[in-house]
Amino acid sequence: MLNMIAIMRKELRSYFASPVAYVVIAAFLVMAGVFFAILVRAQAGTVEASLDIVFGNVTVVLLVVAPALTMRLLAEEQKSGTIEVLLTAPVQDWEVVVGKYLASVVLFLVPVALTLVYPAVLLHYANPDVGPMIGGYLGLILFGSAFLAVGVLASSLAQNQVVAALLAVAILIAMWLMGAFAGSARPPVSDILNYLSIIGHYSDFSRGLVDTRDIVYYLSVIAIALFLAIRSLETRRWT
Amino acid sequence: MIEVENLTKYYGTHPAIEDVTFTVNKGEIVGFLGPNGAGKTTTMRILTSFLPPSSGSARVAGFDVFQDSLESRRHIGYMPETVPLYPEMTVYEYLDFFGQLRRVPRRGQRITAVAEMCGLEDMIDARIGRLSKGYRQRVGLAQALLHDPDVLILDEPTVGLDPRQIIEVRQLIKSLAGEHTVILSTHILPEVSMVCQRVLIINEGRIVAEDTPDRLKASLQGVDRVHLEVRRPTAEIVGRLQKIPGVQAVQDRGDGVYEIECAPNTDHREEIAATVIQGGWGLLEMRQVSMSLEEIFLKLTTSDAQEQE
Numbered sequence: 001m002l003n004m005i006a007i008m009r010k011e012l013r014s015y016f017a018s019p020v021a022y023v024v025i026a027a028f029l030v031m032a033g034v035f036f037a038i039l040v041r042a043q044a045g046t047v048e049a050s051l052d053i054v055f056g057n058v059t060v061v062l063l064v065v066a067p068a069l070t071m072r073l074l075a076e077e078q079k080s081g082t083i084e085v086l087l088t089a090p091v092q093d094w095e096v097v098v099g100k101y102l103a104s105v106v107l108f109l110v111p112v113a114l115t116l117v118y119p120a121v122l123l124h125y126a127n128p129d130v131g132p133m134i135g136g137y138l139g140l141i142l143f144g145s146a147f148l149a150v151g152v153l154a155s156s157l158a159q160n161q162v163v164a165a166l167l168a169v170a171i172l173i174a175m176w177l178m179g180a181f182a183g184s185a186r187p188p189v190s191d192i193l194n195y196l197s198i199i200g201h202y203s204d205f206s207r208g209l210v211d212t213r214d215i216v217y218y219l220s221v222i223a224i225a226l227f228l229a230i231r232s233l234e235t236r237r238w239t
Numbered sequence: 240m241i242e243v244e245n246l247t248k249y250y251g252t253h254p255a256i257e258d259v260t261f262t263v264n265k266g267e268i269v270g271f272l273g274p275n276g277a278g279k280t281t282t283m284r285i286l287t288s289f290l291p292p293s294s295g296s297a298r299v300a301g302f303d304v305f306q307d308s309l310e311s312r313r314h315i316g317y318m319p320e321t322v323p324l325y326p327e328m329t330v331y332e333y334l335d336f337f338g339q340l341r342r343v344p345r346r347g348q349r350i351t352a353v354a355e356m357c358g359l360e361d362m363i364d365a366r367i368g369r370l371s372k373g374y375r376q377r378v379g380l381a382q383a384l385l386h387d388p389d390v391l392i393l394d395e396p397t398v399g400l401d402p403r404q405i406i407e408v409r410q411l412i413k414s415l416a417g418e419h420t421v422i423l424s425t426h427i428l429p430e431v432s433m434v435c436q437r438v439l440i441i442n443e444g445r446i447v448a449e450d451t452p453d454r455l456k457a458s459l460q461g462v463d464r465v466h467l468e469v470r471r472p473t474a475e476i477v478g479r480l481q482k483i484p485g486v487q488a489v490q491d492r493g494d495g496v497y498e499i500e501c502a503p504n505t506d507h508r509e510e511i512a513a514t515v516i517q518g519g520w521g522l523l524e525m526r527q528v529s530m531s532l533e534e535i536f537l538k539l540t541t542s543d544a545q546e547q548e
Contacts, residue, residue: 002339002342003339003340006336006339006340007340010325010328010332010336013328013332014325014327014328017327017328018327080323081319081321081323082323082324082325083323084284084289084319084323085317085319085323085324085337085382086340087288087289088287088288088289088312088315088317088319089312089337089340089341090309090310090312090313090340090341091340092309
């Protein structure tokens with residue numbers, strides 16, 4: 001546990017030692033701000049006041065942001081050989097993987113927390129429904145965390161950061177499109193594909209519906225991706 | 240302190256090390272000597288639990304490096320060959336990070352002490368990415384020493400250092416003997432005789448010799464040689480010298496210089512001198528030369544390679 005925290009803190013410090021953290025946070029905020037501005041203009045004069053569209057659009061941004069945050073985490077250690085120093089210390093593989101993952105989640109929460117300005121603005125000037133906003137944020141955090149876990153897995157499989165990022169984007173797009181494939185499949189297969197679709201579980205949240213099945217889905221994606229990342233770190237040494 | 244039994248590691252079907260067995264006692268400094276690709280790094284990676292062995296076992300401080308790897312790793316300080324470091328961290332941050340992972344008590348004090356030991360006081364707040372090779376090497380060494388480990392495993396600790404730094408690092412390693420057990424790999428032979436109490440020579444994954452540097456030099460695969468120089472060399476000298484009992488080979492080096500190989504631990508200088516004087520060739524110089532560690536090393540590693548071919 002202590003090791004995990006030490007690794008997480010070290011990774012957070014590394015994020016801020018390079019431009020990555022600043023660029024990612026800035027890009028995320030700019031995009032979210034644009035979406036919010038569009039939303040406000042579109043809803044001006046209507047009775048509606050919700051962040052629904054913002055949440056929907058931000059998920060697309062995460063397709064790039066999440067791999068950018070995670071690509072370095074394990075790939076760079078394996079490329080530079082520092083993994084040898086790290087893993088010959090009395091540290092367990094899961095502490096390394098989970099510690100690094102948590103660092104990326106914490107970093108992701110920074111811009112998410114900063115976007116809380118938007119619901120504050122809405123609450124001040126309009127009378128929005130609070131439920132969908134809370135649901136939307138919960139969904140965004142779960143959705144982003146699942147993306148980051150997939151990114152960590154991709155980073156464990158590659159020794160090159162760019163390869164790790166591209167691999168993460170490829171896996172995420174495949175998981176995203178599961179729902180689209182479902183349209184052209186028959187019931188048993190289409191149900192499975194719909195269940196696996198990473199975006200399919202997201203829409204309920206921004207409508208204010210918090211379904212345990214959706215929460216379980218995202219937590220499962222996180223658990224499986226991190227488990228595979230730990231295994232990949234182990235087996236890399238076996239061959 | 241370190242017990243290695245029948246250790247074997249295959250990469251695919253190719254054996255990196257085969258049936259390696261040795262022990263290192265507490266407080267000893269042992270040199271691991273061998274050409275590139277002989278299996279030094281592989282052995283060290285198994286000892287530090289970075290790689291699992293294909294078969295055989297290794298124990299460090301009484302703990303199996305595979306079954307009890309977490310416990311055995313606590314007792315080891317390791318510096319890998321290329322000294323990988325995090326370039327974005329400062330020296331202090333780097334040592335502090337590993338100090339946390341190693342649960343070093345009174346961390347700040349200990350980091351200062353180790354930095355001083357390794358000559359890093361002035362660089363403590365410098366970014367590692369900006370350090371020279373020599374300083375990086377010291378950071379790696381400081382990391383290995385940080386938790387005052389029982390066993391130090393150093394892969395090529397003096398590579399890339401300037402001569403003055405090499406001397407400093409060697410002195411530092413020597414000063415660790417007694418309390419710490421040290422295994423260091425090197426391909427610099429004089430380093431072994433200067434620093435190590437015992438040498439393991441490894442070639443093509445097998446240990447081909449094991450002894451103190453002095454004993455290896457003196458006799459192990461021992462051939463004692465006599466260097467001879469005469470004023471008036473003639474064609475018959477080689478034949479006449481070879482007739483002396485105990486003389487194994489005579490080589491004509493030209494200009495009246497001969498290298499005479501004698502049976503191990505024998506001294507034939509008297510008979511050689513008598514023969515030269517009888518022949519009236521004019522004795523100019525005669526002295527015994529022992530084989531250098533380089534020659535022993537080459538002899539051991541090349542003859543072994545030829546046998547396998």
